[in-house]
Amino acid sequence: MNNRVSKLVYKEKCQVFALILCDVNFDEIAEYFGVTRRTVQNIQRCSKTNYEHVFTEFMFRGSKLAFCQFHMTPELEDRFPNLKLPRKGE
Numbered sequence: 001m002n003n004r005v006s007k008l009v010y011k012e013k014c015q016v017f018a019l020i021l022c023d024v025n026f027d028e029i030a031e032y033f034g035v036t037r038r039t040v041q042n043i044q045r046c047s048k049t050n051y052e053h054v055f056t057e058f059m060f061r062g063s064k065l066a067f068c069q070f071h072m073t074p075e076l077e078d079r080f081p082n083l084k085l086p087r088k089g090e
Contacts, residue, residue, distance in 0.1 A: 007035055011071075013054050016043045018071040021064045022083035032079060064090045 008016065012033060019029050026040045033040075046055040061067040064086035077083065 014057055014071045017054050018068045020044050021068050024080050024083050
């Protein structure tokens, strides 16, 4: 069995990173997406891990706020009501 097969599709990885940028608890993110806390931590360090495509998307969006606004869905906002969007310019 290949342990490196991801449970998350690209869109979900970007959503995980957006939730991280919005200060959502790692354990809550992991539970919601059905992954381990370590996976969430690896996505947080996407510029230094094998999630570089998430980092490329982040750089393309130009700011934390733009990335979060693009990847946040109403479903995620309902599930994580205490998320804090980054301030403009971050």
